[in-house]
Amino acid sequence: MNHTELKVGFVGFGGAALAQYRAFHLLDGCRVTAVYDPRPGGRTRARNLSPTLFITDDFDAFLNSGIDIVSVCSPDRTHAEYMARSLAAGKHVISEKPLTDALEGCQTILHAEQQAPDCVAAVQHQMRFLPIHQEMKRIIRRGELGKISYIEGYYVHNLTTRANAYDTWRFEDNATPLVYSGCHFVDLLRWLLDDEVVEVAGMANHIAFPDYPESDCNVILLRFRSGIIGKVITAFGAGRPQDHAVRVYGTEKSIENNLLFTRDNRHRVFIRPDPFQTISGERNMQRAFLEHNLNGNHSLKHRASYMLRGLQALAFGHLFEQLGRRYKELPDYAISNYPLRLYEHGFAVVASLNNFVEAIRTRTRPLCTVTDSAKTVATCLAGVESYRTGRFVAMDAYWLPEFAETPSIAPLAVEQQHALVTTRAAAP
Numbered sequence: 001m002n003h004t005e006l007k008v009g010f011v012g013f014g015g016a017a018l019a020q021y022r023a024f025h026l027l028d029g030c031r032v033t034a035v036y037d038p039r040p041g042g043r044t045r046a047r048n049l050s051p052t053l054f055i056t057d058d059f060d061a062f063l064n065s066g067i068d069i070v071s072v073c074s075p076d077r078t079h080a081e082y083m084a085r086s087l088a089a090g091k092h093v094i095s096e097k098p099l100t101d102a103l104e105g106c107q108t109i110l111h112a113e114q115q116a117p118d119c120v121a122a123v124q125h126q127m128r129f130l131p132i133h134q135e136m137k138r139i140i141r142r143g144e145l146g147k148i149s150y151i152e153g154y155y156v157h158n159l160t161t162r163a164n165a166y167d168t169w170r171f172e173d174n175a176t177p178l179v180y181s182g183c184h185f186v187d188l189l190r191w192l193l194d195d196e197v198v199e200v201a202g203m204a205n206h207i208a209f210p211d212y213p214e215s216d217c218n219v220i221l222l223r224f225r226s227g228i229i230g231k232v233i234t235a236f237g238a239g240r241p242q243d244h245a246v247r248v249y250g251t252e253k254s255i256e257n258n259l260l261f262t263r264d265n266r267h268r269v270f271i272r273p274d275p276f277q278t279i280s281g282e283r284n285m286q287r288a289f290l291e292h293n294l295n296g297n298h299s300l301k302h303r304a305s306y307m308l309r310g311l312q313a314l315a316f317g318h319l320f321e322q323l324g325r326r327y328k329e330l331p332d333y334a335i336s337n338y339p340l341r342l343y344e345h346g347f348a349v350v351a352s353l354n355n356f357v358e359a360i361r362t363r364t365r366p367l368c369t370v371t372d373s374a375k376t377v378a379t380c381l382a383g384v385e386s387y388r389t390g391r392f393v394a395m396d397a398y399w400l401p402e403f404a405e406t407p408s409i410a411p412l413a414v415e416q417q418h419a420l421v422t423t424r425a426a427a428p
C-alpha cells in the first residue's frame with residue numbers, strides 16, 4: 001500500500017535508538033531523517049550510520065527540520081520535557097519505556113497530550129507485542145485459566161557491560177532497575193490481567209553489580225484490585241542469559257512460558273518459536289522483517305545465522321516435545337524448563353512501532369498509551385518506596401487525578417473480584 005511518507009526524528013542516539021532506527025526502516029512509508037543528541041558520541045554514531053541525516057544539538061532546529069514523528073530515546077529523566085515540547089510543536093511522539101522516572105514528569109506529559117488532540121502519543125513497551133504474550137492475553141481473556149490467583153514476570157538481564165556502553169546516564173541518574181527495566185513486566189502483568197495494582201511490597205539488594213550506584217536486584221509483590229497477587233523480579237547482574245519468564249496460576253489451567261498446564265497434570269504447547277517471526281494480521285510487516293534479515297544488505301553470515309537461529313529453536317522445541325511424548329515418565333522438572341527463549345527483541349520493536357504508525361495513519365489509539373504507561377511508572381515508584389522504607393505501600397498516593405479512567409484504586413470486595421473475573425472472561 002502507498003502511504004504518505006512519515007519522517008522520523010530521534011532524540012538521543014544510543015542503544016535503544018539504534019534498535020528503533022533499524023525497525024523504522026522496515027515500516028512502509030517511514031523514513032528516518034533527523035537526530036538530536038546533545039552529546040558528541042550520539043551525533044557521531046548517527047553520522048557514521050547515515051551521512052544524509054540532519055544531525056544537530058539544537059532541539060528547536062530538530063523540531064523545525066520537517067519531521068512528523070519524534071521518537072524519544074534519551075535517558076528516562078529527560079523524556080517529559082522532550083515529549084511535551086514535541087507535542088506542543090504538533091509532532092506525533094513515541095517514548096521509550098519507561099514513560100519517564102517521576103510522577104511530575106508523567107503529569108507534564110499527560111497535560112501536553114491533552115493540549116495536542118491531533119497528535120498520537122505512545123510508549124515503546126514492546127513486551128506487549130511478543131506473539132507469546134499476545135497469546136497469553138487471549139487465553140486469559142477467554143477465561144480458560146478459571147480464577148487466576150497469581151502472576152509473575154522476570155526481567156533478568158545482565159547489564160554489567162551494557163549499562164554504560166554508549167552513555168553514563170544510568171550511573172549519573174541512579175536509574176533504579178525497577179523503574180528503568182522492571183517497568184517492562186509491571187506493564188505486562190497489568191496489561192495481561194486488565195487490572196490495576198492497589199498495594200506494593202518490595203525488597204532490594206546490591207550484590208551482583210556492585211559498581212552500579214543503585215540496588216541491582218529488586219523484587220516486588222503486587223496486590224491487584226481483583227485480589228490476584230503478582231511478583232516482578234528485576235536482576236541486573238545474574239550470570240545467565242536473559243530470562244523473561246512469565247507464570248500465571250489459574251484454578252483450571254496455568255501458564256508457564258509457552259506451556260499451558262491443566263489441573264490433571266497434562267500440558268500443551270500453546271505457542272511455538274516461529275523461525276520467520278509471524279504475527280497474525282501483520283502480513284506486510286512480517287514480510288518486511290523477513291526480507292530485511294534474509295536479503296537486506298546483510299552478509300551471508302548474518303542471513304545464515306538468522307535462519308539457523310530460527311530453525312534451531314523450532315527443531316529443538318519439536319525434539320523436546322517428542323521426547324516428552326515418548327517418555328511419559330519424563331519428570332515435570334524437565335518440561336517446566338522448556339529450553340527455549342521466545343523473546344525476539346528486534347521483532348517486538350518492529351511490531352510496537354508498527355502499531356504506533358498504524359495509530360497515526362488510522363487516527364486510532366495505540367495499544368500502549370501514555371496514560372496507561374504513566375500507571376506503570378506510578379506502580380514502579382510505589383515499589384521503589386517500598387524497598388527503600390521496608391513498608392507495604394498503598395497505590396493511593398501515586399494515583400494521579402489524570403488517571404481518570406480508573407478513578408478509584410481501592411481493593412475490591414470479594415464478590416466484586418469474582419465479577420471482574422467473569423467480565424474478563426466474557427470480553428471479546
Ligand SMILES: NC(=O)c1ccc[n+]([C@@H]2O[C@H](COP(=O)([O-])OP(=O)(O)OC[C@H]3O[C@@H](n4cnc5c(N)ncnc54)[C@H](O)[C@@H]3O)[C@@H](O)[C@H]2O)c1
Nearest residue numbers: 012013014015016017039042073074075076096097166167
Ligand atoms: N525498549 C527497550 O527494551 C529499551 C532498551 C534499552 C533502553 N531503553 C530506554 O531507551 C532510552 C535510552 O536508553 P539507551 O539504552 O539507548 O541509552 P544509551 O546509554 O545507549 O544512549 C543514550 C543516548 O542518549 C543521549 N543523551 C544523553 N543525555 C541526553 C539528553 N539530556 N538529551 C538527549 N539525549 C541525551 C546520549 O548521548 C546517548 O546517545 C531510555 O529511556 C531507556 O530506558 C529501552
